[in-house]
Amino acid sequence: MNIEPIVALEIGTSRVRVFVGEAREDGALMITAVGDAASSGMRKGEIFHFDSVCGCVETALRQAEEAADLKINEVYLALSGSQIEAQPSRAEIPVDGEIAQEDADHVLKMAKEVTLPADREILHSIFGQFAVDGLPGVSPVGLVGQRLAAEMLIVHGVHSRMVNLVRVVKALKLEMAEPLFSGLCSAQAALSADQKRQGALLIDLGGGKTDYVVYAQAKIADAGVLAVGGDHVTNDVARAFRLSTTEAEALKLQHGDAMVSAAGRTRRLPLPAAAGEAPRTAKLSDLQTIVHLRMEETFGLIAARLKRQKLLSLLGAGIVLTGGGAHLKNVAPLAEKVFGLPCEIGAPRNVSGLAANLAVPEYATGVGAVLHGYRSARAAAERSRSAWKRLAHWFGVN
C-alpha cells in the first residue's frame, strides 16, 4: 500500500505548526518533519488579521518543507475557535426482516441531517452506534429486526470563522484535504484505546482557546471549545501587575502556578521596570491566585457542562490534558480537584517511533491530525471496507 506523505497544519493562537507524517515500510506512521513558527494575527483560536496569519503559516510550511525535503501541496487543517460545539443526533427507520447495508446507509444519512442555525456548518458527523429494536451497540447488517436506529454526534461551528481559516490554506495555494476540529485531533493522538473505552475527558489547553472531547460508553459523547486559553492567563497577569504582554507571559512561564502555596505568601518576585523607575516586586501568591482563578474557572465551566449532560460519572479513565497549557505547574492537581477525577498530562502516543522531542503535550493536535489523515488515507486505499466501517474508524474507538 503506497500512501503519500500526510501533512497537518495547525493554526494556533500562539504557534503555527506543520507536521509531516510518512508511512514506513512496515506500515507504521512516522513523523518525519515539524515546522513550528510563532503565530500572529490570531485571537482566541480565530483569525484577527488575515495577512499576518498567512505569513506565519508560510514560515512554518517552509520549515517543514525544508526538513522533510518535500513540496507540500495538500494539508489536513486542524481548526478551533469558531464556537465549535457538538450535539447528538438520532434517526430511526422501520425495517422489514433482515437488515441490509442499504438500510444502515440510509439511517446514517438521516442521522446526519440536522437543522442548524443559518450561520453554522457541520464540521464532523461522528458515528456513535446502531441500535436494533432498542438494543444498542450492535453491528446491524445481517440481523433481523423491526426498527433500526443510528446515533451520531454532530460537531458544528460558525461557518464564516471556519471559512476564514480555510481561506488561509487557499491563499497559500494549498489543497485542503479535510478540516478537522483540533480537540478531536488531540484526542486521537493522546488517548489510548483503553482510555477511550473506559471513558475519558481530553482537555487541550491552547494559547487562545480550550478544546474538550468526551469519550463515554466507548464513543465520543461531547466535544466543544471554550474561547479562553493561555492568553487569558497572560492578560490577567498583565492587568494585575501592569506589565506588557511579553513581560506577563515571561512571568507566567517562569513562576505561573495553578495552585496557591503557603510559601508563595512570603516570597516576592521582581517585576520588570523601565529604566529609571524604582524596582517593583509582586507576591508570588498573588500570581498564583490569578492563575488559579482563571484555570479553576475554565475547568469549572467544562465540569458544569458535563455534569448537566450526566457525563462526569462515565469517565472511568479520568482526564488527560494536552496543549501548551499542560506545562503549567500544578495544572493536573487543580483539574483533579475541580472534576474530582484523576488527571494526567498527555502527549502524542499512538505513533510508532516518535522521537522524545515530539512527545510533548503541545504536539498532540498536530500529530493527531496526521494520524487521522494517515488512517483515512489507508482506509481509502482499502476500498473493500464498507462505508459505515470507515466512518467508525474516523475518530472511532477502534
Place this chain on the structure above:
Amino acid sequence: MAAKSDNAQENARELRCRVLVAGVGGGGGNVLGHALAGWNEPPTVAAINTDARALEATAIGLKVAIGRTVAKGMGTGGDAELGRLAANEDLDALRALVSGHDLLLLVAGLGGGTATGAAPVLARIAREEGLLVLAYVTLPFAFEGARRQEQAQEGLADLKQSADAVVCLPNQRLHALLPPDTSLPDAFAFVDRMMSAGIRGLWTLLARDNMLNLDFSDLQTLVENSGNECCFGYGEGQGAGKAEQALRGLLEGPMLEKGRVIANSGAMILSVAGGPDLSLAELETIHRRFQEAARPGARISMGAAVLDDWTGRLALTVLAAEHWIPPTKPDALVMEAGPDAPADEPAGRRRKNVQQSELQLGGANDRGRFRDVAPTIVEGADLDVPVFIRRGIRIPS
C-alpha cells in the same frame, strides 16, 4: 480600584510615556541617523533591516537584523514580499523589541523592499503588545519609477491597517518646498530632516518635563480617532519674528496645502520648540492662529519645550487629523477651539487634570489584549475580563 488612587502619585511616574523610535529599512535608518545627530537625550532608537551591512554602518545603537534565512543578510532587492517574510521570520525579536513601551514611532521609506514589507508586520506586533503605533513614512519621488510607487502604495494601505495612524510625507509634495535646482542627495537629506524634526518634536513633548507638557492621552485620542491617517507639517523661524515666520511657513506653505489641511482637520497637536527666550505671547499667537485657521470645534492640543541652545530659534510641528472621527466618550477636559475658548487659560494645569483622570481610566479597559475582538460571554460573564476583577479580588493583595 481604591488601591489605584492610593498609588496615583506612583503611577504618574511609572506611566510616563515610554517611547520607542524604530527605523525600518534603509530609508528609516537614514532618517533616524539624521535625527540622532545633535539629540542630547535620545529615546530608545532601533534600526531594523534585512541588510546586515547597512545595519553595521548605522549610528543607531540598537540593531535588529531580520530575515537571516530568507534575505541572507543582504537587502531584499526591492522585493516587499521578501521584507514581509523577513519580519515574519523574526517575530519574537520584534516582539521583544517593542515590549515594555507605550508608543512606537515607526519610520520607514515606503517603496523599498524591507520598509514596505516589514513595517506593517512591526506595527501589528507592536499593537498586539498594546503600544500606540504612529508610523511616519515617505513615499517615493515620481522619478523613482512606477513599480516603486505602486509597491509603496500597497505598503501604505497595509500600514494603515496595522498601525494606529500613518503620517505620510509624499516626497513629491516636499519637492515643492525646494528650489528647482536642488541636487538629489540634498532633496533626500531635506526629506530626512523634515521627518526627523517631526519625530523629535513629538518625542520631546512626550518624554521630558516641559514648559507646557503634552499628554500621551492627547496623542492617543488624536491617533486613535484619526481614521488611520494624520498629516504632518513643520515650520521654522529665526530672530524677532520667529513665531510669525514659522506660522507663515506652515499655514501658507505646501506641506499643509496652504492651510487647507488645517481647515479640514477635526483635531490637531501643535508642538513648539524654542529657546529660553520663547515667550507666552508667542505661544498665544500660535494657538490663536491655528484656532482661526481650523474649523469650529476642532480639538487643538499644544505643548511647548524649551531647549537651552535654541535661543532665537523656534520650530513648530503639527500633527493633524483630516479624517477625524470624534470619539464617543465625552471628554470635557479637552480645549476646544472657538470664540469661547480663552487662549490665556492656564492650559498646563488643565492638562494635569486630564492626565490624572486618564491614569485611572488607564486600567479600566479590563479586556486588555482582547479589547478589539468579540467578547466571550458565558452565563452572562465576559470571560475576557480577568477572573480576579470579576470576583472583586484585590491584587496586589
